[in-house]
Amino acid sequence: MPSKKALVRRPSPRLAEGLVTHIEREKVDFDLAVEQWEAYVEALREHGWETVEVEPEDDCPDSVFVEDTVVMYKNVALITRPGADSRREETAGVEEAVARLGCSVNWIWEPGTLDGGDVLKIGDTIYVGRGGRTNAPGVQQLRAAFEPLGARVVAVPVSKVLHLKSAVTALPDGTVIGSIPRVDRPSLFPRFLSVPEESGSHVVLLGGSKLLMAASAPKSAELLADLGHDPVVVDISEFEKLEGCVTCLSVRLRELYA
DSSP states (O other), X not given: OXXXXXXXXXXXXXXXXXXXXXSOOOOOOHHXXXXXXXXXXXXXXXXXXXXXXXXXXXXXXXXXXXXXXEEEETTEEEEOBOSSGXXXXXXXXXXXXXXXXXXXXXXXXXXXXXXXXXXXXXXXXXXXXXSSSOOHHHHHHHHHHHGGGTOEEEEEEOOSSSSHHHHEEEOTTSXXXXXXXXXXXXXXXXXXXXXXXXXXXOOEEEETTEEEEETTOHHHHHHHHHTTOXXXXXXXXXXXXXXXXXXXXXXXXXXXXX
């Protein structure tokens, strides 16, 4: 049977030093962040996901944003080479974790850079954001790793937000959702739905109609509920101060087989 495993990583005590690029720095409450992270992990578990904790990286402020360190397609784990130098030490522990789970492991090599937050998978189509953290060689290497396995890789521009998935994610039927002011080219997606809040652009598919969403997007949650979806709301305010969202805090592994 397909898997429902989710990689997560406990916040570093240096979380408040995490990078910010497109927003003003705000004070981060570390104790509250840990509480929010634990509630996020519990929400995954409550909806049938087995969480796998990656070894913490206490000296890496951004390490809680585990999504940026690996991209999964089928049973292949592509270990990234983050666009920010300060984040490159984060990948070793993630590589160990996915190897223990039986994944086939590939890597992004210099001069390529790729952040997992720039990768949006919809079926066998993989959209990859070409922007500040992901460069052209990184896109080429992702294409070389996944297209032989049946993926179609589509590069899209990202200039208004940190990562592609800071701007858009997708609903279970493949409809891409986003806040228009943050999306460079909505027309690149076959089906696009505008949502009223920037943080409403971010959903994690929990299974069935359930969507993990941030508490900061009540209007978007109401819109999606009206369309027949079932929002599961979590407060991630301390991570949003560091340009984080619900997708950043886990890596979902859906296609591992026993």
